[in-house]
Amino acid sequence: MYKRPFVALLAFLACSLSLVAQANPAIEGGRADVRAIMEAQKAPGMSVAVLVDGKVVWSEGFGLADVEQNVAASAATRYRLGSVSKLFTAAVAARLAERGALDLDAPVSKYAAFPHEVTSRQILGHLSGIRHYGNADPIFAGKTYASLREGLSIFAKDPLLAPPGTAYTYTSYGFNLLGVVIEGASRRTFAEALADEVILPLGVKTIALDDPSTIVPNRAAFYDKRADGTIRNAAPNDSSYKWPSGGLVASAEDVARFADAHVKPGYLYEVMLTQMFTPQKMADGKPTNVGLGWRVNQTEDGTRYWHHGGTITGGRAFVLVLPEQRVSVALLANLLVRYDEKDLLAIARRFVR
DSSP states (O other), rough: HHHHHHHHHHHHHHHHHHHHEEEEEEHHHHHHHHHHHHHHTSEEEEEEEETTTTEEEEEEEEEEEETTEEEOOTTOOOOOOOOOOHHHHHHHHHHHHTTTTTOSSSSSGTSSSSSSOOOOOHHHHOOOOOOOOOOOOOGHHHTOSSSSSHHHGGGSSOOSSSSSTTOOOHHHHHHHHHHHHHHHHHHHHOOOHHHHIIIITTTTTTTTEEEESSSOTOOOEEEETTSSSSEEEOOOOOOOHHHHHOOOOOOOHHHHHHTTTTTTTTTOOOHHEEEEHHBOOOOTTTTOSSSSSSEEEOOTTTOOOEEEEETTTTTEEEEEEEETEEEEEEESSOOOOOOHHHHHHHHTTTTTO
């Protein structure tokens, strides 16, 4: 005889919680921000997540994860991360360095065959001199590489753009090399090291290699935009040569959880966190605004923030952290759309208490 009142109470509480969430001005403002980006850029689907003080306060999908199948984007949808993948590789390297398995200041040749004397720290700060993509690179032919080590053949014999440590030269290829270094230092594949050092300790189970040959639950379909603004399926993408630099998929919520793990010691020691978020300097003393993978900046009013974006065929990703306020935001899309740290800052500031 108590069943109906109990069910009614549950329904009332669920409805009340829903109304509270809908009435939250920070969330409502954030929704307006996301929808404005989607409308301006004609993005099929996006997902956003916000953590405050280590707790998820907002996680939601917008639009369609798959246009052809009419599948709605959700908090569980996995998107391509592009260069946001570099942050996960940086975390693996940092964890190995904390245990003494990887010396960030040793020549990479200690762990992987490479003709130039660069260090892992220089790679993490884009100070290695290793080049970025080139129009003639074979990656655009969609070749599948049997290993990350095989993928080094794309650039390993090319000259450095500058002597190591002397100039900031953004490089995805450098992070591919760092993936091979991680394999040599850990004696595991990059995928195994990623699982052991990131996915398992943080419980961020949606992070995975964007391997087109494997089944990845909740992976979005990916799209390009024609010159006339219409949407089409993105060209096939093979990331087998670049898992460490741009080849991961994840949900927005897990990207934000990962970012939040860097706000205080625990996942990483305080000494390593200081290194990660202290900008490295070039030989002439000029700072780069990059620590170990992460970009480090501050607003005009002095608010510090950490961030990184990623662009890739069929995707755009961005993550931003306000460390003092303990707010972490991730915004992911299944189309290469235009938004940057200003948009993420606007969302993050809505949740500052």
